[in-house]
Amino acid sequence: MDLELIIKFLPGLYTIFHFFSLIAAVHAGLTVRTSQGAVAWAVSLVAFPPLALPLYLVFGRNKFNGYIEALREINTRNKNSLVKLLSPILKHKITLPETKLGYFDKLTRFPGSRNNSIELLIDGAETFNAIFNAIDKADKYILIEFFTVHNDETGNRLKHHLITKAEAGVKIFFLYDEFGSRKLSSQYIVEMRRAGINIRPFWTTQGIRNRFQLNFRNHRKIVVVDGWVAFIGGHNIADEYLGLPPASGHWRDTHVRIKGPAVQSIQLAFTEDWYWSAQNKPDIELVSEPARTGNMDAIVLPSGPASRLEVSSLMFVQLINMAKKRLWIASPYFVPNQAVSAALQLAALRGVKIRIMLPLKPDHLLVYLASYSYLYQMSLPNIRFFRYEYGFMHQKVILVDDDLALVGTANIDNRSFYLNFEIGILVHNTLFARDVEKMLEDDFLNCRESGIKDYENKSWFFKLGVRLSHLFAPIL
Structure with a gap:
């Protein structure tokens, strides 16, 4: 029946x-x-x-309209209160003719600034030690946002440091992506809340219209302490980012520690995300201090599906177009769109020496296979591919010539271009670029060069997987 x-x-x-x-x-x-x-x-x-x-x-959706409307509402209700958060940066603002960074303020609402101090943090031990030490010095507030948080040794270390500061009266606001942190236990969250920590998911699906909005992710990794120091980069809160357990192998990643006016831009990016999730602003007075010894020019570049322009894609295209002698790219995923592919080809044709570093070991099979499909497109004399052999390479770093470098969370793929909320910092400074150059040179020593022959020598089954994976490139 x-x-x-x-x-x-x-x-x-x-x-x-x-x-x-x-x-x-x-x-x-x-x-x-x-x-x-x-x-x-x-x-x-x-x-x-x-x-x-x-x-x-x-x-099917490529614009996060609910987020856009939430920001419009808070600015209307509070007389452009979010925009006012940028006011401390204005006295350090860089004007267009003075630096290469001036071109990038057209992509975002965030101005470039002087008087910053930015330091590389290489791999997990150095990164987490720096973050935990900064948290221990917090006096007023901590803002923290990660794509992935696990209830493991690293996650519990973070929890311990945060609970200690919360019990001392420090206000803590903690955002996590509900998809990236889907394995996070409810007990972990309950313990945080009992200590007075305001922890909540980014919650892309809140509201009736967004119920099926499962394809957007908040991929940002942000820590801000008292407005004087911030951290962004590739690390999430999980043991694997420390290469634990040992069987998982070495995890190669890069973060940066930021002091100076650029911290205010990072605080604003966090505040916007918080308002979407909680429908209110953090009840703290956000402050920003100039770096005492910093002289670096930098601009914070947040991007995501709520932006009017395709900021992440345009950012990569502009960086490639600015290269005159050298362009080094390190990304765990390489599935470029047509604009980025064309920009790389043109850069190679005008004589720019391009190196692209990718992992040898995959963590996402489809993306790994799809990257091989671009070897033919990029088979030009000045483009060289390298596969990182010493564990898994997860850093997102770009070096342009001798004075421009980007470190952040965005990968070279369509998800970072169009679907993820990302953040990075672009630094115009010869000394910082030299540090990035040294770091990447050391990484290239742990790579082997890859090319068309690597693909041609694979089995027909592998090649079939590459061609099929390429069909899914727009959503990878």
Whole structure:
């Protein structure tokens, strides 16, 4: 009887799916980022409604409209209070003719600034020791935001330091991405809250309109202590970022410690994320202090699906276009869009020496396979690929010529370009660039050069996986 009822209602259900799929197809035609993507979605929705409609609800959106509306609301209600947070930076602001950073303030609302001190933190031990030491010195507040937080030894060390400071009266605001931290136990969160720590998920799916908004991620890694120091980079809060357990192998990653006016921009990025999640601002007075010994020019570059422009993609294109002699890129994932691919090809043709460092060991198989499909496109005399052999390489670093370097959270892939909330800092300083150069030179010693022959010598089964993975490049 149940089977007969199902058969009886199938035509009606299909009609309903088909009706809403037609509406979705029109929506795709009006909103999807590229014409190819719009056509692909429209054809799929019309031809396979029961399959394509659920997929479109999850993967079809490329703008986080709820976030945009939340920021508009807080600025209207509080008379541009978020924008006012940038006021301490203005006296250190860099103007366009004075530095290469001036071009990048057009991409974001955040100005470049002078008088910063920025230091590289290489690998997990150095990074976590620096972060925990800064937390222990907190007097007023701590802002913390990570994509992944695990309830392991590293996560518990963080919890211990935070609870100690909370019990001493320091205000703590903690954001985590609910997808990246899906393994985080409820007990971990409860212990934090009992200590007075305001911890909450970023919560991309809050609100009726965003119920199926599962494809956006908050991939930022931010720590700010009392407005005088901030940390951003590639590390998350988990043992694997320390190479633990030993069987997992060495984990190569890079963070930076920032002091100076640029800290205020990072605080603003956090405050915007917090307002989306909690629908209120952190109840603290955000302050920013100039670095006592810093003389570095820098600009903080937040990006994400709430930006009017495709900030992350345009940022990479501009950096590539600015290179005159050298461009070194380290990224765990290499699935560039057409704009970034074309910019790399043009840079190679005008004589820029390009090195691209990728991991030899994959942690995401599809992305790893897809990266091989770009070897033919990038098979030009001045482009060299290297595979990092000593463990897993997760850093996101770019060096341009001898005076410009970027460290952050964004990968060279479409997810970072369009779907993730990311953050990085671009530094225009010869000494900092020299430190990045030395760090990457040491990394290249742990690499082997890769090229077309690596792909050609693979099995036909591997090559099939590469071609199939390339089809999914727009959502990787």
